[in-house]
Amino acid sequence: MGWYVGRRLLQAIPVFLGATFLLYLMVFLMPGDPVAGLCGDRGCAPAVASALRSQYHLDQPFLVQYLLYVKGLLTGDFGTAYSGRAISEVIATAYPVTVKLALLALAIEAVFGIVAGLIAGLRRGGVFDGTVLVVSLLVIAVPTFVMGFVAQFVIGVKLAWLPTTVGGNQTFTALLMPAFVLAGVSLAYVLRLTRTAVAENASADYVRTATAKGLTRRRVVVVHILRNSLIPVITFIGADLGVLMGGAIVTEGIFAVPGVGNTLYQAILKGEGPTVVSLVTILVIVFIITNLLVDVLYALLDPRIRYV
Amino acid sequence: MNIRRISPFAALLAAGALALAGCQGSDGGSEQSTESGTQSGAAEEPAPSGGVVIANITEPQNPLIPTTTNEVQGGKLVDLLFAGLVYYDADGAAINEVAESIDTEDAQTYTITLQEGWTFSDGSPVTAQCFTDAWSYGANANNAQLNSYFFESIVGYDELQEAVDTGEVDEDGEPILDPVAEPDAKLSGLTVVDDTHFTVTLKQPESDFPLRVGYSAFYPLPLTAFDDIKAFGQNPVGNGPYMFSGPDAWVHEVSVDLVPNPDYKGGRVPQNEGVLFKMYDSPDSAWADLLSGQLDITDLVPDQYLTTFEADLGDRAVNQPAAIFQSFTIPERLAHFDGEEGNLRRKALSHAINREEITDVIFQGTRTPASDFTSPVIDGWSDTLEGADVLAYDEALAKDLWAQADAISPWDGTFKIAYNSDGPHQSWVDAVCNSIKNTLGIEAEGDPYPSFGEMRTAITDRVIETAFRSGWQADYPSLFNFLGPLYGTGAGSNDGDYSSAEVDDLLSQGLNESNVDAAVAAWQQVQAVLLEDLPAIPLWYQNGLGATSEAVGVVPYGWNSVPLYYLASK
Numbered sequence: 051m052g053w054y055v056g057r058r059l060l061q062a063i064p065v066f067l068g069a070t071f072l073l074y075l076m077v078f079l080m081p082g083d084p085v086a087g088l089c090g091d092r093g094c095a096p097a098v099a100s101a102l103r104s105q106y107h108l109d110q111p112f113l114v115q116y117l118l119y120v121k122g123l124l125t126g127d128f129g130t131a132y133s134g135r136a137i138s139e140v141i142a143t144a145y146p147v148t149v150k151l152a153l154l155a156l157a158i159e160a161v162f163g164i165v166a167g168l169i170a171g172l173r174r175g176g177v178f179d180g181t182v183l184v185v186s187l188l189v190i191a192v193p194t195f196v197m198g199f200v201a202q203f204v205i206g207v208k209l210a211w212l213p214t215t216v217g218g219n220q221t222f223t224a225l226l227m228p229a230f231v232l233a234g235v236s237l238a239y240v241l242r243l244t245r246t247a248v249a250e251n252a253s254a255d256y257v258r259t260a261t262a263k264g265l266t267r268r269r270v271v272v273v274h275i276l277r278n279s280l281i282p283v284i285t286f287i288g289a290d291l292g293v294l295m296g297g298a299i300v301t302e303g304i305f306a307v308p309g310v311g312n313t314l315y316q317a318i319l320k321g322e323g324p325t326v327v328s329l330v331t332i333l334v335i336v337f338i339i340t341n342l343l344v345d346v347l348y349a350l351l352d353p354r355i356r357y358v
Numbered sequence: 359m360n361i362r363r364i365s366p367f368a369a370l371l372a373a374g375a376l377a378l379a380g381c382q383g384s385d386g387g388s389e390q391s392t393e394s395g396t397q398s399g400a401a402e403e404p405a406p407s408g409g410v411v412i413a414n415i416t417e418p419q420n421p422l423i424p425t426t427t428n429e430v431q432g433g434k435l436v437d438l439l440f441a442g443l444v445y446y447d448a449d450g451a452a453i454n455e456v457a458e459s460i461d462t463e464d465a466q467t468y469t470i471t472l473q474e475g476w477t478f479s480d481g482s483p484v485t486a487q488c489f490t491d492a493w494s495y496g497a498n499a500n501n502a503q504l505n506s507y508f509f510e511s512i513v514g515y516d517e518l519q520e521a522v523d524t525g526e527v528d529e530d531g532e533p534i535l536d537p538v539a540e541p542d543a544k545l546s547g548l549t550v551v552d553d554t555h556f557t558v559t560l561k562q563p564e565s566d567f568p569l570r571v572g573y574s575a576f577y578p579l580p581l582t583a584f585d586d587i588k589a590f591g592q593n594p595v596g597n598g599p600y601m602f603s604g605p606d607a608w609v610h611e612v613s614v615d616l617v618p619n620p621d622y623k624g625g626r627v628p629q630n631e632g633v634l635f636k637m638y639d640s641p642d643s644a645w646a647d648l649l650s651g652q653l654d655i656t657d658l659v660p661d662q663y664l665t666t667f668e669a670d671l672g673d674r675a676v677n678q679p680a681a682i683f684q685s686f687t688i689p690e691r692l693a694h695f696d697g698e699e700g701n702l703r704r705k706a707l708s709h710a711i712n713r714e715e716i717t718d719v720i721f722q723g724t725r726t727p728a729s730d731f732t733s734p735v736i737d738g739w740s741d742t743l744e745g746a747d748v749l750a751y752d753e754a755l756a757k758d759l760w761a762q763a764d765a766i767s768p769w770d771g772t773f774k775i776a777y778n779s780d781g782p783h784q785s786w787v788d789a790v791c792n793s794i795k796n797t798l799g800i801e802a803e804g805d806p807y808p809s810f811g812e813m814r815t816a817i818t819d820r821v822i823e824t825a826f827r828s829g830w831q832a833d834y835p836s837l838f839n840f841l842g843p844l845y846g847t848g849a850g851s852n853d854g855d856y857s858s859a860e861v862d863d864l865l866s867q868g869l870n871e872s873n874v875d876a877a878v879a880a881w882q883q884v885q886a887v888l889l890e891d892l893p894a895i896p897l898w899y900q901n902g903l904g905a906t907s908e909a910v911g912v913v914p915y916g917w918n919s920v921p922l923y924y925l926a927s928k
Contacts, residue, residue, distance in 0.1 A: 088419075088504060095506050097499030097521035100535035105502060109534050134421035134591045135610060143610055199642060207649045214646040217636050218612040303640040306647075308611035312639050316417070 051349070055342065062338045069334045070123075070327055074116045077323040084108065084321035088132060106132070119324055129324035131317070137328050140313060145332065147216075148309035151225055151302075152294040155233035160287055163237045167244025167283075168276060174249045182245075186238035198231045198304040215306040228305040232298055236290050243286055247279035281351055288344030292337040296330075409631035411910055411926045413655040414644045416637055417611050421591025424577035425496030425503040433574055434920055438616055438633065439596035440577035441624050443470060443489070444568065450681075450737045450835035450917030452569050455624040456484060456578070456597070458554075460571070465563035465872050472554040477621050478580045479601040486556035488578035494518070494544040495584065496575055499537040505575035508833075511567070513547030513559045563870045565877040566836040569737075573834045599626045599924050600633060611637055629927040648907055654928065655913055655921050657904040664722045667905060674906045679726045680919040681733045681832040682900035683840060686775050686790070687854040687893065688825040694769060702763035704892040707773075708748050709756035710797035716789045717898050724903060728896035730885050732840040733832065735917040738878035745889035749896055753797050760798050772801040774824035778813045779806040783827060790897070817853050828853065828894055835917040837881040838868060845884070845893055856893035 085094060085102050094102065103109040107118055122129055128137035170179040189197070205227060206214030213224045251257060252275055260274045261267075299311035310329055317325040349355045418432030427436045443457035454460075458471040476484035495501055497509035498518045509515050521535035547559040560567060570576070578597065583590040593605060600616040602608065607615045614635040618628040638644040641658035648656050657676075659667055668675040688704060690696045695703060713727035726734070729741035729749060763769070773794060777783040787804035794802040805824050807813035816822040830851070832839045842865050843849050847857040861884050868880035902919030906912065909928040913921050 094504060095499065095510075095519050097519045097535055097537050098502050098504070098506050100521060101499055101502035101537060104534070133417070133419055134588060140610070143612075202643070202646045207646055210650060214650045214652060215638070215643045218609055304643055306636070306638050306640070306643040308637065313611060316639070320419070 051346075055346070058342050058345070062335070065338060066331065066334065067120075070120065070331050071116065073327045073330050074119060074323060075112070077318075077321070077326050078112050078115070080318075080321055084132070084323075088320075106130075115323075119327065122324075128328045131325050132320060132322055137325050140325060141328060141332065144308065144310045144313045144329070147220055147307060148295050148298065148302075148311070150220065151229055151232065151298060151307060151309060152291060154222075154225055154229035155236070155294050156287065156291055158229055159233040159237040159240050159290070162233075163240025164244050164276075164280070164283065167241040168248055168271070168279075170241070171245040171248025171279070172252060172271065172275075174245075174252075179245070182241060186241050189234050189238040194231060194235065195300050195304060197234055198228075198301055201227055201231055202304060217306050217308065225307075228301050228307055231304070232294060232301045236286075236294070240283055240286060243283050244279060247282055248275055251275045251279050277351055281348065284347050284351065285344055288340045288347070289337075291340045292333060295336060296333045409928055410634055411630045411632070411654045411923065411928060412634045412636060412652065413921065413923060413926075414638050414653060414658060415614065415635040416639055420504065421588070422594045422608075423503070423583075423587065423591045424574045424579070425492065425501075425505045425508075426591075427574055428504045430918075430920065433918075434635070434923070435614060435616070436574045436577070436594075436596075437920070438598055438600040438923060439594055439602075440574065440598040441476075441596070441622065441626070442572050442574070442577045443472075444572040445624065445626055446572050446835055446917050448914040448916060448922060450735050452572050452737075452835070453625055455572075455626070457571075460568045462568075462872050465565040465567070465870050466560050468558045468560075468567060469551075470556050470558065473623070474554060476597055476623055478595050478597045479619050479621060480580060480582070480595045481621075482580050482582065483553070484578055484597050485553040486550045487553075488581060489576075490544070490548040490550055490556055491581060491584065492579035493548060493576065495579070495587075497545050498539055498541065498543055500539065500541040501587075508570070508573060508575035509545065511560050511562070511564055512545050513561055514545040515547075515561075518543055518545060565869050565871045565874060566834075566838045568874065569836045570834045598622065599624065599628050603632065613637060626922075626924045628924045630924075633923045633926075645905075648905060651907060651909070654907040654910045655904070655923070655926060656906075657902065657919070657921060659903040659905060664724060664903075668723075671905050673912050674908065676904035676906070676915060676921075677724060677901050678915065679734045679899035680902040681735050681835065681917060682829065683728065683731065683733055683831075683896070684725070684827070684829040684898055684900060685728070685731075685894040685896045686825050687828040688895070689820075689822070689854040690856065691820075692823065692825070693771075694763070694767060699763045699766040701891065702759045702766070703769075704895060705748055706756045706759035706763065706798065707794060708892060708895050709750065709752045709759065710794045711790055711895075711897070712751040712793050713749070713898055714751065716786060716793065720786050720789050721898075724901045725898040726901055728898050731845075731888050731894070731896055732837050732885070733899050735919075736832065736835045736837055736840070737917075738837050738882065740882065743882065743889060744886040748889055748892065756797050757799075760800075769800060772803060774803055774805040776805040776807060776813060776816070776822060776824045776826035778808075778810040778827075780809045786897075787827065820855070826853075837878060837885075838865070841865065841881055841884050841888075842869075845888060854893050856891070858887060858891060860887050 085099050085108065088102065107115050110118070119129065128141065131137055131140055166182055170182045173179055202214055205211050212227045213219060216224045216228060257270060257274055260270045295310060298309060299315050302309045302311040314326065314329050317329065415434055416431045418427065418435060419429050420426050420432055422432060422436055422439065424436050424440055427433055441455045443455060443460065444452040445455045447453055456472055456476055458473045460468055460470050462468045472484065472486060478484060493509055496503045497506055497515050499506065499521060506519065518539045520538040522538060524534045524536055526534045549557045551557065580595055583595070592608065593602060599619060599622045601619040603615040603617045615632065617632040636653065638658070641660040644653060644656045644658050645660050645663065647653035668677055688695050690700060694700065717723065717725040717727055729746050730739065730743050732739055775787050775791060777787045784804060784806065791802040791804055794800070807816065813826065817826055830840055830844060843851045845852060845856050845861055846865050847862050864880050864884045868877040871877040871880065902915060904915070904921060910926045913926045916922050
C-alpha cells in the first residue's frame with residue numbers, strides 16, 4: 051500500500067508540470083492584449099504600454115514567460131497580479147473560503163444523498179422512493195442559478211432565515227444556503243446512485259445468506275448492503291470535490307462568496323496568466339489527491355481489492 | 359475615451375447623475391422614521407448600525423494610486439481617500455477643495471494657490487510639491503501609470519513619454535520601447551514657487567484645464583509615498599474626506615472599510631460615520647442584500663428589475679442620464695450625404711426617429727432622449743439650444759425634407775447603420791431603422807460587424823460605406839470634452855471627417871477664454887452649428903442606475919454617475 055501511494059504521488063509531478071504548461075499555453079493563446087484591457091478604450095500611451103509589458107514579462111516569448119513563471123514557483127513566488135497583489139496572497143484568501151464551502155457541500159450531498167438513497171433503495175416502489183425520485187429529477191433539471199436565486203429570495207429576503215450573501219461573514223450559517231444550492235445537483239446523483247446500488251444488492255445472494263445466518267437487519271443493511279453499494283458512490287463523491295471547488299462560479303456569484311470560482315473568472319477576463327495558472331494548478335493538485343484517496347478507500351470498502 | 363466603454367457593463371457600473379441634492383434635505387424626516395423598520399427586517403446577522411453606510415463595489419483592478427486608477431470601482435475609493443485642487447458637486451461644477459485659487463490670464467499658464475493647513479492622514483502637510491511630484495510620477499513612462507495621458511497638455515509630458523524603439527517586436531507584434539526619460543525626471547511645465555504656490559504651463563491655451571484637475575489623476579500624494587509605492591497602493595494615505603479604518607481596512611475580494619478623516623478640511627464633509635464597501639460580482643446578490651437591508655447603496659440593477667424597480671422603490675430608485683452620449687455618424691463622403699442634399703437628408707433622418715418610443719420600449723427607460731451633443735450632467739448643458747427641435751420626431755417634416763433632397767438627386771439603395779454585434783446594439787439599431795423605414799418609406803437596416811475591433815478598424819481606415827453608431831463618455835465634466843475631440847477638424851475621434859471653420863473658430867475661442875463661463879458660451883454656440891450640420895445624429899444619453907435602502911433614503915449622484923457617498927446618512 052505504501053509503495054502504491056508513493057508511486058501515485060511521484061506520478062503527480064509530470065501531471066503537475068504538464069498541466070501548468072498546457073494552462074499557461076492556453077492563457078497565452080487567449081485572444082486580446084491584457085495591457086490594452088488595462089487602459090480601457092482610450093488606450094495606454096505607447097511608452098506606458100511598453101513599460102507595462104516588460105513589467106509583466108508580456109514582451110517575452112512564450113517559453114521564456116513560462117520558464118520565468120516556473121522559476122518563480124520553485125522559489126515560492128507565484129508572481130504579481132495586475133492589481134499589485136502577490137498571487138500567493140490571492141490564493142491564500144480565496145482557497146480557504148472555497149474549501150469550506152466545498153467541504154460543507156460535500157458533507158451535505160454525502161449525508162443526505164446516501165441516507166435518502168438507502169431508504170429509497172430498501173423500500174423500492176414505495177411512497178418515499180417515488181417522491182424522492184421525482185424531487186431529485188426536478189433538482190437535476192432545474193439550473194443551479196435558478197435554485198440559487200429562488201433560495202436567496204425566499205429564504206434570505208422574504209423569510210430572512212439565513213443571510214442573503216456571504217461576503218466577509220464566512221460563518222456556518224452564512225455558508226449553509228450556498229452549500230445546499232451548490233450540493234443540489236450532486237446530491238440528486240448521489241441519491242440515485244445509492245438507491246440503484248442498494249436495490250440491486252438487497253436482492254443479492256450474499257444478502258439472503260447473511261439474513262439466513264440470523265444476522266440482525268441492521269447489521270445486514272449497514273455492513274453487507276451499504277458497504278458494497280458505496281463503491282460507485284465514493285467514486286462519484288471523490289471526483290465531485292474538485293468539481294465543487296472549481297465549478298462554484300455560479301453559486302459564488304449569486305451569494306457573493308469571495309472564493310476561487312469568482313477570482314478565477316475575473317482573472318480570465320483580465321487575461322492575467324499567472325493568476326489563472328496558479329489557481330487552476332492547485333485545483334489540479336486537489337483532483338490528483340482526491341483521486342488517490344478514492345482509490346485507497348476502494349481497498350477499505352472491498353477487501354478483494356489490494357494494491358501492491 | 360471612446361465608445362467602447364459604452365457597453366452594458368458600463369451601463370450598470372456607471373450610474374445616473376443629475377442633482378438630487380435638492381431632495382436630500384426635504385426627505386430627511388421620512389428617512390429617519392423608516393430606519394428601524396428596515397433593520398428589524400434583516401436576516402439573523404444584524405444590519406450594522408451606528409451610521410455606517412454600506413455600499414457596493416467590486417475588487418479594484420489596480421493599486422489605489424490615483425494616477426493609475428482608471429476604472430469606476432477603484433475610483434469610488436480613490437475619490438473618497440484623496441482631495442484634489444477641486445471637487446465636482448452633484449451638478450458637475452468644479453468647486454475649490456485644496457486650491458485657494460487657480461488663476462490665469464492667458465488660459466495657458468496657471469498659478470495655483472493652495473489653502474493653508476491641509477495635511478494627509480499621516481500628519482504630513484499637503485504642499486505644492488505633493489501635487490507636482492505626483493503629477494510628474496504619473497506622467498513619467500517609467501512608472502507605467504494608466505492615467506498618464508491626462509498630463510499630455512502639460513509642457514514636458516512628451517519628454518517624459520519619449521521612448522526609443524528597440525526595433526524588436528514582442529509575440530503580438532507590438533514594438534518594444536525603451537523610455538528615454540530618467541525614472542525620477544519631472545514635468546518641466548510644473549514649477550513649485552513655495553509650499554502653497556505652484557505654476558502649470560500648458561502646451562497651448564486650454565481654458566477648461568481648471569475643470570480637469572478634479573479628476574483622480576491630479577490628486578496629491580504624500581512625499582513618502584514614492585519610497586514604497588507598491589505598499590502605498592495597498593494601503594494609501596490621503597487627504598480626502600475618508601481614510602482606511604486601519605491596516606486591515608481592505609479585505610481583498612470582500613470589503614473595504616472607510617472612516618471619516620478628522621483632518622479633512624474641504625467641502626465634502628462626511629454625513630455618516632463611515633462607508634463600508636462590500637464587494638459583489640453580480641448585480642443580483644447586491645440586489646438581494648439591498649432588499650434584505652444589508653446594503654444601503656447599490657449602483658447595480660439586475661436586468662429583470664429594470665421595468666419595475668422605479669415603481670417599487672419610488673424616489674430611492676436612481677435612473678438618470680450619465681455623462682454618456684450616443685449617436686450615429688453619417689460620413690460626408692457617402693453618396694447622397696454631402697452638401698445641401700446631405701444636410702436635408704440628415705435632418706429628415708433625425709426627424710424620422712421616434713427617440714421617446716425607442717428609449718421607452720427597447721431600453722425600458724434606461725436611456726434619455728438627447729437634446730444636444732453633450733450630457734445633462736455637465737455644467738453648462740441646456741435642453742433649449744437653438745435648433746434643438748431638429749431632434750424632435752416629426753413625420754410630416756421628415757417626409758418633406760427627404761422629398762426636397764430627392765429633388766436634388768433621387769435616393770436609391772438602402773440606408774444602413776453599422777454596429778458591432780458583440781455589444782447589445784442590434785435591438786436599438788433595428789428599432790431606429792424601422793422608425794426611419796416607416797416614416798420615410800425607404801429601405802433601412804442594421805449592418806452588423808462581428809466585433810467592436812473590426813468595426814473600429816473599418817471606421818478608422820475610412821473604408822466604411824454606411825452610417826455607423828458612435829458615442830462618447832466624458833473623462834471630466836466639460837462641454838469641450840464632448841465637442842473638441844469629436845467635431846474639430848482633424849481631431850482624434852472625428853470619424854466622420856466633419857470640418858467646419860465656424861466650429862473650429864468657436865472651439866479655439868472657448869479654449870482661449872480665461873473665464874470658464876465665457877468658454878461655455880462659446881461651446882454652446884458650437885452646438886448650435888452642430889445642430890444645423892448634424893455631423894452625428896444625437897440619439898440619447900445612457901442612464902446611470904442605482905438604488906438605496908430605506909435607511910439612507912435618497913443619495914445624490916455625482917456627474918460621473920457615482921453616488922456621492924459622503925452625503926449619505928442613516
